[in-house]
Amino acid sequence: MIRLLLLCLLVVGWMLYAPAFGVAQDQDLTETESPEVKAPENLYWVFLTTGKSLEGIDRDEVEAMQTEHLNNFRRLAEDGRLLTAGPMSDPENVRRGIVILKVAQRDELIGMFREDPYVKQGYMNVDACKMQFELGKIHTRIAPKGMEELRIVVLERNPESDEEIDAATSEQTANYLKNLYDQKKLNLSIRLFDQKNKTQHILVFPKLETDEETLETVNQIPAVKAGFWKQETMPLFMGKGSIDREEE
Numbered sequence: 001m002i003r004l005l006l007l008c009l010l011v012v013g014w015m016l017y018a019p020a021f022g023v024a025q026d027q028d029l030t031e032t033e034s035p036e037v038k039a040p041e042n043l044y045w046v047f048l049t050t051g052k053s054l055e056g057i058d059r060d061e062v063e064a065m066q067t068e069h070l071n072n073f074r075r076l077a078e079d080g081r082l083l084t085a086g087p088m089s090d091p092e093n094v095r096r097g098i099v100i101l102k103v104a105q106r107d108e109l110i111g112m113f114r115e116d117p118y119v120k121q122g123y124m125n126v127d128a129c130k131m132q133f134e135l136g137k138i139h140t141r142i143a144p145k146g147m148e149e150l151r152i153v154v155l156e157r158n159p160e161s162d163e164e165i166d167a168a169t170s171e172q173t174a175n176y177l178k179n180l181y182d183q184k185k186l187n188l189s190i191r192l193f194d195q196k197n198k199t200q201h202i203l204v205f206p207k208l209e210t211d212e213e214t215l216e217t218v219n220q221i222p223a224v225k226a227g228f229w230k231q232e233t234m235p236l237f238m239g240k241g242s243i244d245r246e247e248e
Helices: 002-022 059-078 167-182 211-219
Strands: 042-050 082-087 095-103 124-135 147-157 188-193 199-206 229-239
Touching: 059 082, 095 124, 124 167, 147 211, 199 211, 199 229, 211 229
Parallel strands: none
Antiparallel strands: 042 095, 042 124, 082 095, 082 229, 124 188, 147 199, 147 229, 188 199
């Protein structure tokens, strides 16, 4: 019950707050900006993961924490640090949401959640690693209008495979994903640089009529089909219109 309540609060809350998260600035410095004024920034992918249980916590207290949780995202967006964020519906209730942040140093990340009561009180944990967009990107000047349901695919190295992915399979995988992107069947492809060498890629697909269609597409990814990667697919909610297809 608490899990369902929290997911509903996350989605409804993001629908109310989404317009505030279109104020982040463009990722790259313009020619007129002075390099000594602004330190180089890196993009970080954050999974907010489950910490201690909310069972037994009064509903009003959970709602108050949710309000401050979203207020913290608003502050990060207004400061130009937050590109996007949104809740997930993980069937195993491990990954609760995603956040993409711009920071100069990794050490800055935890400070960005200092005012988030879920993180501050241990109800959520911050799992972050450096990232880069391979296909698509996030609009940073357009305020999303409401929320949309998507499908996020987490691709990790298959622990049952002793072999590293070979060059041919890597090339086939890149070509396969580019083809999906060109056909507008894939919204985002993101490369993660995990220090533990566990998570390899994040893919974001549009929500199709059936989840079986998405799973069939994902299972045909050459690195998945060959057994080098394993996949997890689940719902993700993001601001409508926040994904930029680059060429459009």
